[in-house]
Amino acid sequence: MFLYPRSKDRLFHLGPFPLETLRCDERVADAEAARAPQPAAGTDSADDPLSRAADKYRGLFAAFAAGQPAGARAPVPDDLGRRAVDMKGAGYFMDAAAVGICAMPDHAWLAGAEREDHGFAVVLAAEQPRVPEPGNPAQGWVQPAAGTAAALHATEIACCLAQYIRLMGFEARAHVTGDMRVDVERLAVLAGLAVRREGAVEHPYLGQTLTWAAVTTNYALAIDRPLHASALRARGLAYWWGINGAQSGRERRRKARRATHLSAYPMEQVKRVDRPTTLILDDEVPRVPKRAAFFQRALHGDLGEKSKKERQRFAFKTPFAFALLQLIRSLVKHQDGPLSPATGTNPGDPAANARAIKSLSYALGSDLTGICKIPRYAWFSHREDGSEIKPYHRYAVVMLIDQGYDTMEGASGDDWISGPQSMRGYLRGAKIAGVMAEFLRSRGVPARPQTNADSDVLHIPLILWAGLGELSRIGELVLNPFVGPRFKSVVLTTDLPLEVDKPIDFGLQTFCGTCLKCARECPCDAIPFGGKVMFNGYEMWKPDVERCTRYRVTNPKGAACGRCMKTCPINKVVDADGAVLTRVASWLGVNAMWLKPLLVPMATRIDDWLGNGRRNPAKKWWFDHELVDGLAVEPRGTNRRDIDPARTVDPATQKMAYYHASMMPPPDVTAPMPVDRQAALAAAALLETPAAALARKETGGPMPSHYRPTPPAGAAAPAVTVASPYK
Secondary structure, eight states: OOSSOGGGGSOGGGOSSOGGGSOBOTHHHHHHHTSOOOBOOOOOOOOSHHHHHHHHHHHHHHTTSSOOOOSSOOOOOSOHHHHHHHHHHHHHHTTOSEEEEEEOOGGGBOBTOOOOOOOEEEEEEEEOOOOOOTTOTHHHHHGGGHHHHHHHHHHHHHHHHHHHHHHTTOOEEEEBTTBOOBOHHHHHHHTTSOEEETTEEEBTTTBTOEEEEEEEESSOOOOOOOBOGGGGGOOSHHHHHTGGGOOOHHHHHHHHHSOTTSOSSOGGGSOBOSSOSSOBOTTTOOOOOGGGSHHHHHHHTTTOHHHHHHHTTGGGOSHHHHHHHHHHHHHHTTSSOOOOOOOOOOOOOHHHHHHHHHHHHHHHTOSEEEEEEOOGGGBOSBOTTSOBOOOOOSEEEEEEEEOOHHHHHHSOSSSTTHHHHHHHHHHHHHHHHHHHHHHHHHTTOOEEEEOSSSOSBOHHHHHHHTTSOEEOTTSSOEEBTTTBTOEEEEEEEEOSOOOOOOOBOSSHHHHHHHOOHHHHHOTTOOSOSSOOEEETTEEEOOOOHHHHHHHHHHOTTSSSOOHHHHHOTTOOOOSTTSOHHHHHHHHHHHHOGGGHHHHHHHHHHHHHHTTBTBOOGGGOOSOOOEEETTEEEOOSOOOOOOOOTTOOOOGGGOOOOOOOGGGSOOTTOOSOOOOOHHHHHHGGGGOBOHHHHHHHHHTTOOOOGGGSOOOOOGGGSOOOOOOOTTO
């Protein structure tokens, strides 16, 4: 409790609520069997703008409810309990409010529904979002759409799980709102997730504020037991305190008391400043083409044939990650859409609009949201095909999706769950921003989601300007004071008038200046041990992006890599259930920054002493499988790293490659442009220190020539088609 979060030893697949502590009653199954089969029910979908937007995306996900299984079965264990751990863990990883498993009885099929030879059902629920307060414009948006928003989330989870099971070679069908063949409430009772009272079913801790979905399958799983009626009296002192490491009633109340436009974390306590805490020479930062991003360079063959081949599958070479990828792909073509004719409605007060947009983002699943104007250099200069991008929106709504603390605790950071962690964040972000953009366009407001699959803007500068974090030693990665680097971002660009947030200062430059843990633990030595430099107009600890990309793309014992996120001392849980030491340290770090010179030198040592960054076996719920030629197989190996506090590196001996703007490939050349690492190593001589850059600016010195991007090749650009794995 003092040194570690209450949930430290809680098995992840048990979920956030202590259902395992409740009394069960086998007679419930007989009572449910005596109930007559229920008729198929129609779908009553609200006809308000937000419901229509959410329902469109629900339909896109529902297209993956059914499908053919892979040609061979995955090497899953015979232990049905271990299979259930993986399946329930996957549901909770996708943020289901409840997941249970039951046998699939004949009487649970809806009357007249087409039946399948499925003996098991995975039952899950999504919680309805909070309705914004009176006076918040989002109240009128969210209130009629709360059920549709929950149905969207439940459909997302169920269809991902069904896809996952099929990729393991078993039959599976998702049953979701609008395509329901089973009596899902009966299944919820049989799976030990709900109790029937007066005809309705209630979850012991969430009541009736849930939307249910199910996946039926021939994949044999250990089943749960139905709950006794007394389970509805479960919200006592033990729940309030957080029995068995489950989420406490105190934490739920804390979140419920916060205004809906605020995140679960007290970002309002963090010091706000006029500019980001790292120097940015705004007029010198070049606009760069998408072609210059190193993952894109790998796709084009710039890093060699091996990297080019592996780039097509590196983060999605597990069955679960590939299941997520299919849903991500389905959303890309909907990022752009028609703009409804302006209705003449007043665009509203920017402050009220900002409050409403934030409330909407949280209702749809964002974990942290900020708003900024879009600086010139945050727009990419050219698309993947070489066509020019002209800035088209004024504001950015920047949203962060937590990658999941508990799952990251069970991982090494570069094992087989790293890819699914990324894909889950990208899918959730694409869904949230996509629904928001669809909703705004239906009101005559220009808007576009900028996702990992297709973005016209760089996210890092927008995260800084939107006040969601500071640039860190990890380099081209921002840290938030409450979730550290443990997030993926998505951006909604729009012309809706919005009040912007200011950048923040929680002393990270001091912290990262002393802490070297991410650099020490990086498996490919891509994070610098030395000081900050100026790179393309930014002051930063510049990583060796080529080295990082090569490792992440070709990692033979895992899917991608997030080891820097895993081992960062700020990767913590800061809430009512978190460790007291963590909560105190976080409060002091935000509210008493004058103590940082005293506290920071001790922080990494204490973090190592506590064992933070090691793998926690209680949180390892997933199977280690690799997809090879469409089939799930045992991988050749799995990274099982822990931390190495004794490792040191002399900054003077660390050779880092710097690919300045002048070394970028032309934006319209799609053919391979092999990197010149020797030239990039020599380019270190061109770097300025931040102090030297400021002195140059003060004396009117010219911008360094290597800040100028390589121009388009024009007619000389060879025509080569490069297929994105997202399209």
